[in-house]
Amino acid sequence: MSPHLLAQLERLELVTRKMFRGQMKGERRSRRKGQSVEFADFRNYVPGDDLRFIDWNLYARLEKLFLKIFVEEEDLHFYALFDASGSMEFGDPTKLYYAKQLAASLGFVGLCRADRVKVEALGASRRFPGLALRGRHSLPRLLEYLDKVEANQNVSLEQGVKDFCLRNTGKGILVLITDLMDKAGYESALRMLVAQQMDVFVIHLLSPEEMDPDVTGDLRLVDCEDQDTAEVTISRPLLERYRRTLASFIQQAREFCTRRGMVYVATTTEKPVEDLVSNYLRERGLVR
Amino acid sequence: MNPVQFFSQPWLNGATWAALLTLPVAIVLLYFLKLKRQPLEVPSTFLWTQAIEDLRVNTIWQRLRQNLLLFLQLLLVALAILACLQPGWRGSQLVGDRFIFVLDASASMQATDVSPTRLESAKQTALGYIDEMKSGDVAMVISFSETARVEREFTDNRSRLRTAIKNIRQTNRPTDLSEALRAAVGLAAPGRSAFEAGDVQVAQAKPATMYIFSDGGFPQVDSFTGLLEFAENQDGAFREQPPLRGLRPVFIAVGDVVTPDNVAVAAFTTEQSPVDEEQTQAFAQFENHGMAEVVVDAELTRDGAFLDAARVRVPAKREGVASNLASVTFSLGSMNEGVLKIDIKAADSLSIDDVAYAALNPARRSKILVVTAFQEGAPANPALVIAMKTSAIERLAIIDYADTAILQDPQHQQLAAAGAYDLIIYDQVQPTEMPQANTLFFGRAPLAGGWSLTPVTDDRAPVIIDADQLHPLTRLLNLNNVVILNSAIVVAPQGATELITGNIGSLFAISPRQGFEDAVLGFGMLATDDQGGSWNTQWWRDRSFPVFIYNVVRYLGGSLGTLSTPSYQPGTPVLIRTEGTIETVRVVKPDRTSTDLNRDGQATFVFDDANQQGVYQVYEKGQSRPLQQFSVNLFDAMESDLLVRDLNINDTTVKATAGLVPIRRDLWKWLVLLALGLLAFEWYVYNRRVYI
Structure with a gap:
């Protein structure tokens, strides 16, 4: 990650459309009232309250005990979940590399704002359990983790998400970076995330080769994940049909997500991460 | 095949x-x-x-x-x-590598029995043949009517050949194949300059195939010596057809197999009525060349205005029918000027022969000079004077008399040489130089031209045995009672016609001289011996003498045929004779275009552009009335007969053939x-x- 990118990312912060309950004091206002410098309200004193919060000036005027209530500032749980299946190993740069970059960028934004950041590869939880990090000094650890993740964590999207959901019950922002190329379908996995009541962003990552395949001749296409084959003779009509299929696939995914309150972003590895974060995701309201 | x-x-x-x-x-x-x-x-x-x-x-x-x-x-x-x-596939090709395409462009090729015309059809066929030429083949294009015209000499450039074929123009002329053969042989066998049988061939003739595209409507070609002995390689094809000096003639017949109907105007003349000379008649003759009897409506117009019409039944050319001719006579009254046109309005295959033209010349009296001996200021020969004084002659001619001394007068010599007279009668006298006029000599012969009079050596009296009853001069003459005391034998030049034959030899003969005619009578009216003034013959008392003089005035004086105009066939050169003082004349053609002609030698102009049918008018420069008129009509039974015939060259018939040899065309290369x-x-x- 370049210093330039880091400088750019420092100025951003993660935004959520929901207010979540944090575990630790953070930099975000919470629904909970508590200890902070920002005044919120008064209430009558009931025995047992912390005497430190009694407004003694008010007591001097009214001879009644009131308790000052402050807005509690909390931290935010940010999860970046990226697909590390074999199919992510394609493209130049590879989709996986791009996904790692994106996860690191978003993670860094969270770290800078004292949010609780957890970056994890799908299905990698057993070997490389994701790290929950806090504070910008944790960036090297984050990057170290990302470095270790390799493609070929061949687990279905559904299985990976399910696994993740079981281990992480906390509410917060979830960014799912994936190519959605799962023969079993992505729908059940996404539904599971919706059930977690998280603020879900789906970043659909495709390589240019997938958008516009540059292949010719009589080919036997081999799926790198399950070794499934498809025999094709490339011709113009076939390529057009492929593009139509891809377009409708993207359209279906967008509709699916929008309908369930998830934010869907389709991108290719051609688009620089900086652009994506600072322009595109800002527009979509993930960062500010 | x-x-x-x-x-x-x-x-x-x-x-x-x-x-x-x-x-x-x-x-x-x-x-x-x-x-x-x-x-x-x-x-x-x-x-x-x-x-x-x-x-x-x-x-x-x-x-x-x-x-x-x-x-x-x-x-x-x-x-x-x-x-x-x-x-x-079955294709075709030409035989050989040198070709001569000879196309008939004569009048009969205008026939529309093959669409659009026979000539166009022949051109299309010839173009097809050119397409079949292989590269390296050379060909020549000749068109012919009564003359031949080399449209394109030997070339292997096919586009030039095509252009040459397309440029062949239809003519109205009659046909003569021998001209075309001569041109073809001459060009095919270079080095030959003559075509006599004994000629030695200088250059080896290259064999060539001569394709003749014609309807065969012309007389057979006889004794064409260019077509004698032939090439050594006498293969089957050559034996089949007579080779012509290395040329193999192939006749491609153009025209419908079924002889198309055609009615032609065979003759059209005007003449004075034999009964009343003031009255003019038009005489037309029609010939049917078709197989069925035809009724035609002949319409006579004068200067484009309708004059008369007649319905004529023309019998078909069939066995048992005496003639396929029919004629009609129109009475024109005292008409003596204008252009007459007869149109038979026939919807037949050839239209050029459906019309004919004749011009009525304005009457002109001929000028005649009689050179005779004078006695006391009057002609000493009363016989001539009396015979010339008939009213019929006076209407025809202006007659001057002159003494024999005039022959030495330079002014007279100039007039005579300039053609001031139509006829000069020399009565027992002869000029030193022949005049530009017709002449009649009594008892003398011209000094030049091969004439002479041989005196009779024995004492036989000349007796007239026979007179030519067909010649205009001696027609209708009954000379049985004529007694002649002395006569010389007329020795006429070659080509002369003997008109009166006596027991001693020829007594009267006529011979052409540069467009004029000289008639020489072996005896004079008056005796030439010392019994001066007495008669040598009593012919002048006979009824036949004024008739003879009348014939002389009409024929030699040029009055015969002054009413009707001469008719020529298209393409023939026309000799126009005028008075000697005229230096240039303008000939106006039927389409109103004109040509200026300059004097050609003597008193004649030669007009060689008479290709259009119609009446031609000859004007003196600056004059509004025509000097002369003549008409050009086809009047050719050979051209009008549209039957497609085989060629006949030197008694050998050349049958019509397809010309192309079938050949297999392969596709596999393509x-x-x-x-x-x-x-x-x-x-x-x-x-x-x-x-x-």
Whole structure:
């Protein structure tokens, strides 16, 4: 990650459309009232309250005990979940590399704002359990983790998400970076995330080769994940049909997500991460 | 020649057909079985399988449809198989490598029995022949009517030959093939300058084939010595037809096999009524060349205005019918000027002979000078004077008398040499130089031109035995009672016509001289011996003498035919005779274009552009009335008869043939070429990954 990118990312912060309950004091206002410098309200004193919060000036005027209530500032749980299946190993740069970059960028934004950041590869939880990090000094650890993740964590999207959901019950922002190329379908996995009541962003990552395949001749296409084959003779009509299929696939995914309150972003590895974060995701309201 | 098969290979039976047809099937099978697909790892076949899902319905056909290369290969094999079969078609080619295309452009080629005309049809056929020429072949184009015209000499440039053929123009002229043959032989056998039988051939004639495109409507060609002995290589084809000095004539008949109907105006003249000389008559004769009797409506117009019409039944040319001619006479009253046109309004194949023209010349009295001895200021020969004084002669001519002394007068000599007179009668006198006029000599002969009078040596009295009853001068003369005392024998030049024959020899003869005619009578009216003044003959008392003088005035004085105008065939040179003082004349053609002519030598002008049918008018420069008129009409039974005949050259009949020899044309070269092109395209598709 370049210093330039880091400088750019420092100025951003993660935004959520929901207010979540944090575990630790953070930099975000919470629904909970508590200890902070920002005044919120008064209430009558009931025995047992912390005497430190009694407004003694008010007591001097009214001879009644009131308790000052402050807005509690909390931290935010940010999860970046990226697909590390074999199919992510394609493209130049590879989709996986791009996904790692994106996860690191978003993670860094969270770290800078004292949010609780957890970056994890799908299905990698057993070997490389994701790290929950806090504070910008944790960036090297984050990057170290990302470095270790390799493609070929061949687990279905559904299985990976399910696994993740079981281990992480906390509410917060979830960014799912994936190519959605799962023969079993992505729908059940996404539904599971919706059930977690998280603020879900789906970043659909495709390589240019997938958008516009540059292949010719009589080919036997081999799926790198399950070794499934498809025999094709490339011709113009076939390529057009492929593009139509891809377009409708993207359209279906967008509709699916929008309908369930998830934010869907389709991108290719051609688009620089900086652009994506600072322009595109800002527009979509993930960062500010 | 056997019909040419489309597929010529003898080994082509059922088994080979089957073997050939299995080839493409094998290719298709191999294509499926041996289709080598390159493995390619992709992130996911997820989208691909979706994309090809609906293609799986008709997999085989879908695959075939999308496989350009397979198609190209199949097409290639198909072409190769077809090429192996050596397909061909029946074509034709010309025999030999040197050709002479001789096209008839005579009047009869205007006939419309083949559309659009015979000449156009001949041109199309000839153009087709030129297309069949191989590269390196040379050809020549000649068109002919009564003269031949070399349109293009030997060349291998086919576009020039085509242009030459297209440029051949229709003429109204009669036909003479020998001119064309002479031109063809002359050009085909260079080095020959004469065509006599004894000529030694200088250069070796190259054999050539002469294609004659004609309807054969011309007289047979006799004794054409250019067509005598022939080339050494007497093969079958040459024996079949008579070779002409290395030329093999091939006659391509142009025209319908069924002789088309055609009625022609065979003659059209005007003349004075024999009964009343003031009255003019028009006489027309029609000839039917068709196979059925025809009724024609002859319409006579004068200067375009309707004058008269007649319905004439013209019998067909058939056995048992005496004549296929019919005639009609129109009475024109005292008409003596204008252009007459007769149109028979026949819807037949040849239109040029349906009309004829004649011009009525304004009456003109001829000028006659009688040179005779004078006695006391009057002619000493009363016989001549009396005979000339008839009213009929006075109407025809202005007669002057002059003494013999005038012959020495330079002024008279100049007038005579300038053609001031139509006729000069020399009565027992002769000029030193012959005048530009017709002459009649009594008892003397011209000094030049081969004339002489031989005195009779014995004492036989001359007796008239016979007179030419057909010649205009001696027609209707009864000379039985004529007694002549002395006469010399007239020795006439070659080509003269003897008109009166006596027991001693010729007494009267006439001979042409440069467009004039000289008539010489061996005896004079008056005795020449010392018994001066007495008569040598009593002919002048006979009834026949004034008739004779009248004939002389009419014929030699030029009064005969002053009313009617001479008619010429299209293309013949016309000799126009005028008075000697005129230096240039203008000839106005029927289409109102005009040509200026300059004097040609003596008192004659030669007009050689009489190609159009109609009346031509000759004007003196600056004059509004025409000096003379003449008409040009086809009047050629050979041209009007549209029967397609065989050629006859030197008593050898050249039959009409197809001219082209059938030949097998092969296609396989083109197929192989096409297959090669296809192969290149396939290579391109394979390398450039062109999608369909």
